[in-house]
Amino acid sequence: MNFDFTEEQIMLRDSVERYMREDYDFDTRRGVADSELGMSKENWQTFAELGWLSIPFTEEHGGFGGDAVDTMLVMEEFGKGLLVEPYLATVVLFGGALQKSGNQAAQDTLIPKIIDGSCLGALAYLERQSRFELADVLSSAKSDGDGYLLNGEKVVVLNGANADQLIVSARTSGEQSDDAGITLFLLAADTAGVERTDYRMMDGQRVANITLKDVRVGADAVLGEVDNGLAILNAVAMDANLALAAEAVGIMGQLNTKTLEYTKTREQFGVAIGSFQTLQHRMVDTFMDYEQSKSMLYRAVCALTNGEEDATTAVHALKVLVDRAGTRVYSEAIQIHGGMGLTDELDIGHYAKRLMMILTTFGNGDYHQAKFNEIRYS
Amino acid sequence: MDTSFSAEDIAFRDEVREFFATHYTQDLRDRIADDDTFKEAVTEWQKKLHKQGWVAPGWPAEYGGTGWNPTQKFIYDSERAAAGVRDVIPFGLTMVAPVIYTFGTPEQKEEFLPKILATDIWWCQGYSEPGAGSDLASLKTKAEVDGDDYVVNGTKVWTTVAQHADWIFCLVRTSSEGKRQQGITFLLIDMKTPGITVNPIVTIDNHHSLNEVIFDNVRVPVANRIGEENKGWTYAKALLAHERTGIAGVSDSKRNLDQVREFAAKEINGGKSLLAEPSFQKRLSDIEIDLMALEYTELRVLATVAAGGAPGAESSMLKIKGTEMQQAIQILRMEVAAYYQGVLPNDMSKEQLGHDFGSDARQAYMYGRAATVYGGSNEIQRNVIAKAVLGL
Numbered sequence A: 001m002n003f004d005f006t007e008e009q010i011m012l013r014d015s016v017e018r019y020m021r022e023d024y025d026f027d028t029r030r031g032v033a034d035s036e037l038g039m040s041k042e043n044w045q046t047f048a049e050l051g052w053l054s055i056p057f058t059e060e061h062g063g064f065g066g067d068a069v070d071t072m073l074v075m076e077e078f079g080k081g082l083l084v085e086p087y088l089a090t091v092v093l094f095g096g097a098l099q100k101s102g103n104q105a106a107q108d109t110l111i112p113k114i115i116d117g118s119c120l121g122a123l124a125y126l127e128r129q130s131r132f133e134l135a136d137v138l139s140s141a142k143s144d145g146d147g148y149l150l151n152g153e154k155v156v157v158l159n160g161a162n163a164d165q166l167i168v169s170a171r172t173s174g175e176q177s178d179d180a181g182i183t184l185f186l187l188a189a190d191t192a193g194v195e196r197t198d199y200r201m202m203d204g205q206r207v208a209n210i211t212l213k214d215v216r217v218g219a220d221a222v223l224g225e226v227d228n229g230l231a232i233l234n235a236v237a238m239d240a241n242l243a244l245a246a247e248a249v250g251i252m253g254q255l256n257t258k259t260l261e262y263t264k265t266r267e268q269f270g271v272a273i274g275s276f277q278t279l280q281h282r283m284v285d286t287f288m289d290y291e292q293s294k295s296m297l298y299r300a301v302c303a304l305t306n307g308e309e310d311a312t313t314a315v316h317a318l319k320v321l322v323d324r325a326g327t328r329v330y331s332e333a334i335q336i337h338g339g340m341g342l343t344d345e346l347d348i349g350h351y352a353k354r355l356m357m358i359l360t361t362f363g364n365g366d367y368h369q370a371k372f373n374e375i376r377y378s
Numbered sequence B: 001m002d003t004s005f006s007a008e009d010i011a012f013r014d015e016v017r018e019f020f021a022t023h024y025t026q027d028l029r030d031r032i033a034d035d036d037t038f039k040e041a042v043t044e045w046q047k048k049l050h051k052q053g054w055v056a057p058g059w060p061a062e063y064g065g066t067g068w069n070p071t072q073k074f075i076y077d078s079e080r081a082a083a084g085v086r087d088v089i090p091f092g093l094t095m096v097a098p099v100i101y102t103f104g105t106p107e108q109k110e111e112f113l114p115k116i117l118a119t120d121i122w123w124c125q126g127y128s129e130p131g132a133g134s135d136l137a138s139l140k141t142k143a144e145v146d147g148d149d150y151v152v153n154g155t156k157v158w159t160t161v162a163q164h165a166d167w168i169f170c171l172v173r174t175s176s177e178g179k180r181q182q183g184i185t186f187l188l189i190d191m192k193t194p195g196i197t198v199n200p201i202v203t204i205d206n207h208h209s210l211n212e213v214i215f216d217n218v219r220v221p222v223a224n225r226i227g228e229e230n231k232g233w234t235y236a237k238a239l240l241a242h243e244r245t246g247i248a249g250v251s252d253s254k255r256n257l258d259q260v261r262e263f264a265a266k267e268i269n270g271g272k273s274l275l276a277e278p279s280f281q282k283r284l285s286d287i288e289i290d291l292m293a294l295e296y297t298e299l300r301v302l303a304t305v306a307a308g309g310a311p312g313a314e315s316s317m318l319k320i321k322g323t324e325m326q327q328a329i330q331i332l333r334m335e336v337a338a339y340y341q342g343v344l345p346n347d348m349s350k351e352q353l354g355h356d357f358g359s360d361a362r363q364a365y366m367y368g369r370a371a372t373v374y375g376g377s378n379e380i381q382r383n384v385i386a387k388a389v390l391g392l
């Protein structure tokens, strides 16, 4: 047993770390987040050239053939640098669903385009009533000749406005929250009847509400099996939760490091505020929060890559722990920075807001704790 | 011990309820919520309260206060909060006015108190400096006498509503001899005086309410000094106690908690109402129970004050418990909103967006982080209790 990374993994991590440190400082990031698109296409091309967009894809499609460990390593670095480009949306969610669908034709056309940076994607899985339930789907797909007619609305779609291609969950049969009867459809974002309204979130993400009005798609738009889309969504959500937790760990580390530094330089009452024991104990607690989160992340990633049976339990546990730990870490970081922690100018609040959104995406702590309890105690 | 309401109390409650229902209109709410009309709308509202004679419940009756007993004050504040009516802007009415009527000259009282009551002027509080936050006594903004004026130089920071203020009350250094607290003077400064620059500070709720205020050779008449030179700290401390009693915000928290309960009842979580979720119920009731106790803690403090006692370290307790509960309620509201907690203000209608309180929840929560920092941080309040109550 060891917790070592391969040489290849270390190179990958270092390449992301260097880029974020040298080319993606806080001001640059702010400029990107505030720009028209809310991302930089130029940066995206650089990510393609550096090979980051190819990580989870098979070598057959020109990918890196990486696993959850590789994704974890890059996401942690993205967290440290507060990346706003839609890596999660395009590579992990859209690319992940494509990969898991087994739809060879769609993979052959689109995966190389994801890898070379020419295709941005989004997974439209949420509806306004669905909260954290992936199965709560009202959007409908009715058979229409040899294809389907899609109607409904998807909300808070990550990267929804910039995406070239969408994967949409819609109901082909069953009732609102039935597990069976959900089908995933792949369609170009400019398909007739698709309307997008985009808006900004506090963590710099651009999201969109997408309405589908009599959107006509062919039978080849179906990803995976008809009525069985939930299995794909669940598997993607599992990967996403690992990726998000890794990003959260990166952010927590930054918040702790920056807060500790601040307490060594900020003086009140003639001494560094870090000399006050009450602050010391709280920073010790957030240090332990970080370490515990990292351990749980490793545990869950190992469970998933080893195909262990309790991988799902581990991912629920991870999301619970990271929620509790992350909330404490950002709260203390803001509090210990005093007035400075409240400013938009300082990066602390931006780390906090990204962390908050991570903690609620694909289920918050309470949601995952209920799932954990279901598995363990019923 | 008796905390029941008399028939008069109930009549008073009905009168207050009716007044808010009639006068705090939706139009007023909308204009107060809009940055562009905020100042004008708040002024309009406070003038209405003044006309009713209710704008300054905390002031002695001789200066225009209401003369209410603690029960009436409690009823008034509960009704105000329950109706979702914002409290008055504190800087003039609850912060500087008590200093002026307690320590000011007859001329100062005559000049400022009527204008404060009528909200003819807006105030801001210039205490904190870049180097002087928790350790306020280390403040460096300097005032030197030159003829009939003080000449003020230095920088104040985190100054709330300075961009709207006509006047600022400041603590400045007039002596660096002896104990640091003994060289501080309390000055009232006209914001239109040449040499004052106000720079905005945007906060993590994406809003501008804070400012940096720079003084460059600003001439302030000695007549604008409160009390004696080098005694400003004493006056400010008396004021801090006032600032801290209101800070518990129990009435507002009760209303906000009710609102979270309503939102949670409508939010569907895995096929049933989020409110039916045992884990959510526990989090809600943990807060509600704490709040039930805090309401009585606040009443006990108010009763002590009414009986002639001074709010001392108890006000620190109200501040700590009150602000921690405010934040606990705010984060619960965020969790009800789920993904929508991240929404920034936009041009979409609530119908288009698909949600109606996410952005408000975000703004309140993010700005709400400040409550444990300002007015003496909660760490400092704990130090106060340790020292003053526990004798450590």
Ligand SMILES: Cc1cc2nc3c(=O)[nH]c(=O)nc-3n(C[C@H](O)[C@H](O)[C@H](O)COP(=O)(O)OP(=O)(O)OC[C@H]3O[C@@H](n4cnc5c(N)ncnc54)[C@H](O)[C@@H]3O)c2cc1C
Pocket (backbone or CB within 6 Å): A266, A268, A269, A273, A276, A278, A279, A335, A336, A337, A338, A339, A340, A342, B124, B125, B126, B127, B128, B130, B132, B133, B134, B135, B157, B158, B159, B160, B161, B210, B370, B373, B374, B375, B376, B377, B378, B379, B380, B383
């Ligand atoms: C939204 C907002 C509005 C404000 N409005 C005003 C205003 O209108 N006018 C005004 O004058 N000021 C205002 N303030 C300033 C506020 O009073 C200060 O922020 C506060 O006093 C803390 O000072 P600081 O920010 O310098 O933090 P610091 O004093 O640097 O504190 C940093 C951290 O160290 C902790 N700490 C400090 N000393 C100790 C100790 N001895 N033991 C343990 N922990 C300690 C603090 O609790 C805090 O967590 C406002 C602040 C905010 C955030």
